[in-house]
Amino acid sequence: MTAGQTPPRLEIRNLVRVFDGQRVVDDVSLTIRAGQVTCLLGPSGCGKSTTLRMIAGVEMQDSGEIHVDGKLICDTMFRVPPERREIGLMFQDFALFPHLSVAGNVAFGLKGSREEKQVRVEELLARVSLSRHIDSYPHQLSGGEQQRVALARALAPRPRIMLMDEPFSGLDNRLRDGIRDDTLALLKEEDAAVLLVTHEPEEAMRMADEIALMRDGRIVQQGAPYNVYTRPVDKAAVAFFSDINTLRAQVNGALAATPFGQFLAPGVPDGTDVEIVFRPQHVKLDFDRGGRGPLPTPSDGVAARGMVERARFLGSESLVEFRMDFDGSMLKATVPNVFIPEPGRVMWLTIRRDRCFVFPARPAERQRL
Numbered sequence: 001m002t003a004g005q006t007p008p009r010l011e012i013r014n015l016v017r018v019f020d021g022q023r024v025v026d027d028v029s030l031t032i033r034a035g036q037v038t039c040l041l042g043p044s045g046c047g048k049s050t051t052l053r054m055i056a057g058v059e060m061q062d063s064g065e066i067h068v069d070g071k072l073i074c075d076t077m078f079r080v081p082p083e084r085r086e087i088g089l090m091f092q093d094f095a096l097f098p099h100l101s102v103a104g105n106v107a108f109g110l111k112g113s114r115e116e117k118q119v120r121v122e123e124l125l126a127r128v129s130l131s132r133h134i135d136s137y138p139h140q141l142s143g144g145e146q147q148r149v150a151l152a153r154a155l156a157p158r159p160r161i162m163l164m165d166e167p168f169s170g171l172d173n174r175l176r177d178g179i180r181d182d183t184l185a186l187l188k189e190e191d192a193a194v195l196l197v198t199h200e201p202e203e204a205m206r207m208a209d210e211i212a213l214m215r216d217g218r219i220v221q222q223g224a225p226y227n228v229y230t231r232p233v234d235k236a237a238v239a240f241f242s243d244i245n246t247l248r249a250q251v252n253g254a255l256a257a258t259p260f261g262q263f264l265a266p267g268v269p270d271g272t273d274v275e276i277v278f279r280p281q282h283v284k285l286d287f288d289r290g291g292r293g294p295l296p297t298p299s300d301g302v303a304a305r306g307m308v309e310r311a312r313f314l315g316s317e318s319l320v321e322f323r324m325d326f327d328g329s330m331l332k333a334t335v336p337n338v339f340i341p342e343p344g345r346v347m348w349l350t351i352r353r354d355r356c357f358v359f360p361a362r363p364a365e366r367q368r369l
């Protein structure tokens, strides 16, 4: 950090947590600035919640440090207790106090005079559009309303950091998008640094300024959602966000030859097996014209022929699966809108080359996320 620069609101350095001899959190480092939302995204069991619990102070790390606004709050020798960390918590099971009214719940963690508390409670309830429920009890509210009370309660003491663990997963699908957007707007207004844990890529894309992709206890990639999506570090990172197709090839002269033409593999030694990975939405389809397909182009390469095996309409797009002539493998293509060709129909496929990723092939057992 250079002189005069504000330290990040939250900084965790090299956190490690071992359970039963296994490093479930393995050298995790992150920084989050005030007003920034970072999503810790990864599959179940990869160590997201354990990371969050260490920051909250309810779990002790085996090594590593946690800093808030440039001050150490926890290492293996020194520990600020959870209640003095000025951290707001929100979990899937948001556990409102059933015997307290909405106002009582929101006021629960507040300090100050009665009047000060009342002003803050009213301000927050107005902000989450629940003023008319100020005297209601949790059981009188819908799931979405309870979730908004929980958010107001967590934000009431003006926490410097908000930790959210799958906070929307208990909600009805139809409610979820609206509540996510409202929550995001409120979090930004309150200027907290937010760490949100989720296993849903769409949620992370929607909420995050930055995504930290976690796998087997480690952060494997970190960056703005656009960058994580368009410049994935490996095949599993592509697959975490969408369906994928994979072609296999061997590199010769920094090129990997496939039935779709050659792909650049810069810096990859000759003889290396590579995988060319691409998403179904980047496959283009063409009709068969008397046994021929479209001519090769620099952007789409060479067309390869396949036969429709199955086609389904998914709502905003159609998914068509092809058995390819060149080796009998299956490839998937998505097409905007309704396109449901008959099984057995012959078509030509090309791939948007600027949307393909070339990775060295790995043994199958290491290809999990």
Ligand SMILES: Nc1ncnc2c1ncn2[C@@H]1O[C@H](COP(=O)(O)OP(=O)(O)OP(=O)(O)O)[C@@H](O)[C@H]1O
Residues within 6 Å of the ligand: 019, 020, 024, 042, 043, 044, 045, 046, 047, 048, 049, 050, 051, 199
């Ligand atoms: N107290 C504990 N004792 C032993 N093992 C634990 C403990 N807490 C978590 N684990 C293990 O650590 C690993 C990581 O768990 P964690 O809850 O952090 O993952 P997660 O990514 O949050 O998963 P999920 O999304 O399912 O909650 C899991 O294998 C889990 O079984």
